[in-house]
Amino acid sequence: MDLAAMVREQAQAAKAASRRLAVLSRPVKDAALRAMAQALEDEAATVLAANAEDLREAEAKGTKRSFLDRLMLNEERLASMADGLRQTAALPDPIGEGLSETVRPNGLNIRRVRVPIGVIGIIYEARPNVTADAIGLCLKSGNAVLLRGGSEAIRSNRAVSNLLSAAAYRAGVPEGAFQFIDSTDRQAVEAMMQLTGLLDVIIPRGGSGLIQRVLQESAVPVIETGAGVCHTYVDDDADFVMAARIAVNAKTSRPAVCNAMETLLVHQDAAPFFLPRLAAEMAEKGVELRGCDAARAIVPSMRRATEEDWAAEYDDLILAVRVVDSLDAAIEHINRYNTGHSETIVTNRLESARRFQREVDAAAVYVNASTRFTDGFEFGFGAEIGISTQKLHARGPMGLNELTSSKYLIMGQGQIRK
Amino acid sequence: MDLAAMVREQAQAAKAASRRLAVLSRPVKDAALRAMAQALEDEAATVLAANAEDLREAEAKGTKRSFLDRLMLNEERLASMADGLRQTAALPDPIGEGLSETVRPNGLNIRRVRVPIGVIGIIYEARPNVTADAIGLCLKSGNAVLLRGGSEAIRSNRAVSNLLSAAAYRAGVPEGAFQFIDSTDRQAVEAMMQLTGLLDVIIPRGGSGLIQRVLQESAVPVIETGAGVCHTYVDDDADFVMAARIAVNAKTSRPAVCNAMETLLVHQDAAPFFLPRLAAEMAEKGVELRGCDAARAIVPSMRRATEEDWAAEYDDLILAVRVVDSLDAAIEHINRYNTGHSETIVTNRLESARRFQREVDAAAVYVNASTRFTDGFEFGFGAEIGISTQKLHARGPMGLNELTSSKYLIMGQGQIRK
Numbered sequence: 001m002d003l004a005a006m007v008r009e010q011a012q013a014a015k016a017a018s019r020r021l022a023v024l025s026r027p028v029k030d031a032a033l034r035a036m037a038q039a040l041e042d043e044a045a046t047v048l049a050a051n052a053e054d055l056r057e058a059e060a061k062g063t064k065r066s067f068l069d070r071l072m073l074n075e076e077r078l079a080s081m082a083d084g085l086r087q088t089a090a091l092p093d094p095i096g097e098g099l100s101e102t103v104r105p106n107g108l109n110i111r112r113v114r115v116p117i118g119v120i121g122i123i124y125e126a127r128p129n130v131t132a133d134a135i136g137l138c139l140k141s142g143n144a145v146l147l148r149g150g151s152e153a154i155r156s157n158r159a160v161s162n163l164l165s166a167a168a169y170r171a172g173v174p175e176g177a178f179q180f181i182d183s184t185d186r187q188a189v190e191a192m193m194q195l196t197g198l199l200d201v202i203i204p205r206g207g208s209g210l211i212q213r214v215l216q217e218s219a220v221p222v223i224e225t226g227a228g229v230c231h232t233y234v235d236d237d238a239d240f241v242m243a244a245r246i247a248v249n250a251k252t253s254r255p256a257v258c259n260a261m262e263t264l265l266v267h268q269d270a271a272p273f274f275l276p277r278l279a280a281e282m283a284e285k286g287v288e289l290r291g292c293d294a295a296r297a298i299v300p301s302m303r304r305a306t307e308e309d310w311a312a313e314y315d316d317l318i319l320a321v322r323v324v325d326s327l328d329a330a331i332e333h334i335n336r337y338n339t340g341h342s343e344t345i346v347t348n349r350l351e352s353a354r355r356f357q358r359e360v361d362a363a364a365v366y367v368n369a370s371t372r373f374t375d376g377f378e379f380g381f382g383a384e385i386g387i388s389t390q391k392l393h394a395r396g397p398m399g400l401n402e403l404t405s406s407k408y409l410i411m412g413q414g415q416i417r418k
Numbered sequence: 419m420d421l422a423a424m425v426r427e428q429a430q431a432a433k434a435a436s437r438r439l440a441v442l443s444r445p446v447k448d449a450a451l452r453a454m455a456q457a458l459e460d461e462a463a464t465v466l467a468a469n470a471e472d473l474r475e476a477e478a479k480g481t482k483r484s485f486l487d488r489l490m491l492n493e494e495r496l497a498s499m500a501d502g503l504r505q506t507a508a509l510p511d512p513i514g515e516g517l518s519e520t521v522r523p524n525g526l527n528i529r530r531v532r533v534p535i536g537v538i539g540i541i542y543e544a545r546p547n548v549t550a551d552a553i554g555l556c557l558k559s560g561n562a563v564l565l566r567g568g569s570e571a572i573r574s575n576r577a578v579s580n581l582l583s584a585a586a587y588r589a590g591v592p593e594g595a596f597q598f599i600d601s602t603d604r605q606a607v608e609a610m611m612q613l614t615g616l617l618d619v620i621i622p623r624g625g626s627g628l629i630q631r632v633l634q635e636s637a638v639p640v641i642e643t644g645a646g647v648c649h650t651y652v653d654d655d656a657d658f659v660m661a662a663r664i665a666v667n668a669k670t671s672r673p674a675v676c677n678a679m680e681t682l683l684v685h686q687d688a689a690p691f692f693l694p695r696l697a698a699e700m701a702e703k704g705v706e707l708r709g710c711d712a713a714r715a716i717v718p719s720m721r722r723a724t725e726e727d728w729a730a731e732y733d734d735l736i737l738a739v740r741v742v743d744s745l746d747a748a749i750e751h752i753n754r755y756n757t758g759h760s761e762t763i764v765t766n767r768l769e770s771a772r773r774f775q776r777e778v779d780a781a782a783v784y785v786n787a788s789t790r791f792t793d794g795f796e797f798g799f800g801a802e803i804g805i806s807t808q809k810l811h812a813r814g815p816m817g818l819n820e821l822t823s824s825k826y827l828i829m830g831q832g833q834i835r836k
Contacts, residue, residue, distance in 0.1 A: 391535050
């Protein structure tokens with residue numbers, strides 16, 4: 001059988017399973033999640049052996065260090081995957097929740113209730129923990145899942161997926177609920193993107209190349225995730241000590257993640273006081289600064305920033321710095337260059353805070369806090385499948401609720417329409 | 419300038435306007451909607467003259483009667499368009515509504531509030547009233563709109579759009595908020611579908627050919643609307659008088675709309691009693707029946723149904739009839755052939771009603787009522803931009819809330835992430 005036909009067959013099996021998953025009771029789902037966590041711990045050796053082979057091959061190919069780190073599993077990372085599954089079991093079941101209820105003048109009772117989406121496709125890159133996270137979150141939200149992981153992690157992903165499937169099916173999850181595409185051929189991705197009527201959504205997780213390609217080519221609806229050109233704006237009426245602390249945290253606490261700051265904007269009246277102090281603190285952390293002319297007039301050691309710097313997602317210890325002449329200019333800069341992820345203002349002025357939150361177009365708009373807080377755990381969702389940077393369906397961190405849809409249930413007593 | 423560049427420029431103008439629209443106050447929006455309604459009435463003659471030309475050209479081309487009827491405007495239809503705009507003005511403003519609020523252990527206050535989507539693209543076919551409806555609903559929900567209507571209605575759409583834009587801009591709506599693509603060239607649609615980063619969503623309204631093409635080809639996210647292969651299932655424990663009344667209403671009250679019934683399923687124990695009565699009533703209404711063998715054994719005058727009939731959206735006085743041996747078989751048939759729109763069961767048995775509502779996969783699942791009720795007005799939304807048959811973002815009738823997204827507003831006091 002060719003690859004596209006195989007992928008279609010897997011999606012059909014997932015769709016068939018999704019009907020039963022949608023009405024699976026909470027105790028069965030939670031028991032399965034706990035059994036899956038246990039299986040990961042009990043059979044850690046199998047997964048680690050598969051992962052060692054993936055690592056060996058990647059090293060032989062000369063893969064770079066940071067990528068190997070993402071690919072690598074150890075006892076501790078497996079324990080954290082198992083822990084994630086147990087935490088998901090402990091979360092409330094979103095399915096069946098009543099979202100609204102009205103009685104119409106003709107007596108029809110119209111309820112809107114939460115239901116699963118159906119079949120979710122996930123296309124991801126290096127990290128094998130996504131396999132366990134995605135399976136766990138989809139199960140809890142009553143969805144079947146079709147997984148396509150990165151080719152470098154195929155042995156690890158296969159081992160995790162086999163292990164979790166076996167444990168889940170033993171615990172009463174309908175067979176076919178979790179489908180892992182066991183192929184490194186890129187055509188599997190093409191095939192997935194054409195499965196309208198079988199897949200309800202595709203969530204790509206990985207670099208912007210992957211995400212843009214899926215957005216462009218998929219006939220199945222896509223939820224865009226991840227890219228983060230995040231800004232910190234220091235208002236003229238800011239607490240500069242707080243502003244420096246927030247900026248350093250936003251840039252350096254984990255520079256490679258999507259909620260890290262990429263560009264700092266500073267009001268021109270604040271710049272002469274704030275920038276020298278900030279430059280010193282950033283230098284201490286090893287951050288390279290690239291500034292506009294006004295910023296370089298204050299801190300001459302900065303490299304000159306180009307147009308590309310304003311749009312760059314460095315994911316590294318580099319920071320673009322721009323002096324702006326007003327709050328309006330800051331908002332305009334952000335709305336022009338941002339990716340709709342996370343933005344923050346540091347200010348003591350109520351009106352600046354209000355206008356920044358109203359007018360900046362992003363999933364998460366902060367006042368006096370680091371952009372690094374944008375994720376499902378920090379927002380209290382208990383889990384996360386990704387961070388949506390689009391406006392349809394879900395915006396910001398996506399937890400269990402964002403993996404659901406709704407359905408209208410209408411109860412009548414013989415009503416007909418005139 | 420070529421067409422694609424013109425369309426892109428219009429989308430850019432819409433996006434620029436959308437920033438100001440997003441923070442436009444309710445009084446300005448409502449006053450503009452009322453002024454637009456007034457303008458439609460005051461300048462009815464201009465619109466009717468343009469429509470008369472469209473009609474003349476369509477007639478000369480030999481366009482069929484039902485299409486001409488959709489295209490035609492008169493004083494009464496204009497009054498109803500104006501009325502729709504005034505009703506939209508009277509609806510609550512969805513923008514700014516608080517959707518959730520939590521305080522995290524670290525003191526961060528996280529609110530989720532309703533915001534506009536941004537720029538909405540609408541691709542529609544014959545009916546010029548969509549121009550006014552779409553502009554009104556997008557304005558009230560704070561969205562800019564890029565409209566592409568059917569070529570047969572271009573003069574009518576242009577007249578309505580010019581009139582409404584002028585009235586709205588005079589009333590304080592930011593210029594550029596409503597963009598009408600003044601071209602009958604199909605390449606305008608191609609161009610729209612590539613406007614990622616400018617258009618946030620495309621909503622196609624029209625026949626399934628249009629919708630499927632947009633779904634398949636658009637790089638911009640699409641909300642699927644419209645197709646309705648709706649079923650009525652008559653359980654063995656049904657009130658047959660009620661069942662016949664509901665079935666006749668669902669099939670004949672307006673056969674060409676998407677919430678009309680296309681297939682009737684009857685439990686085998688009910689069929690001998692129910693089908694002869696139903697066949698007589700349907701015959702009186704001029705409905706052609708196409709049945710399975712078991713149905714034809716009871717009502718031999720039915721034509722034999724083929725596999726195509728089960729999937730057909732007749733939009734006409736034709737009904738497919740199938741006898742099923744159980745509730746399970748009915749649910750299985752529906753989940754196989756339906757389009758996720760509206761389904762109903764007629765039954766007195768609580769367990770049948772419960773299982774039907776849980777297990778049937780559709781936007782609206784009824785008990786003892788006609789499927790014809792699925793629309794925004796009947797659901798109490800006061801307006802409707804279409805009926806979503808997909809599961810992402812919106813499912814079922816889409817009112818003002820479905821034209822919105824959300825945004826997280828986070829208030830801190832200097833919090834940084836460890």
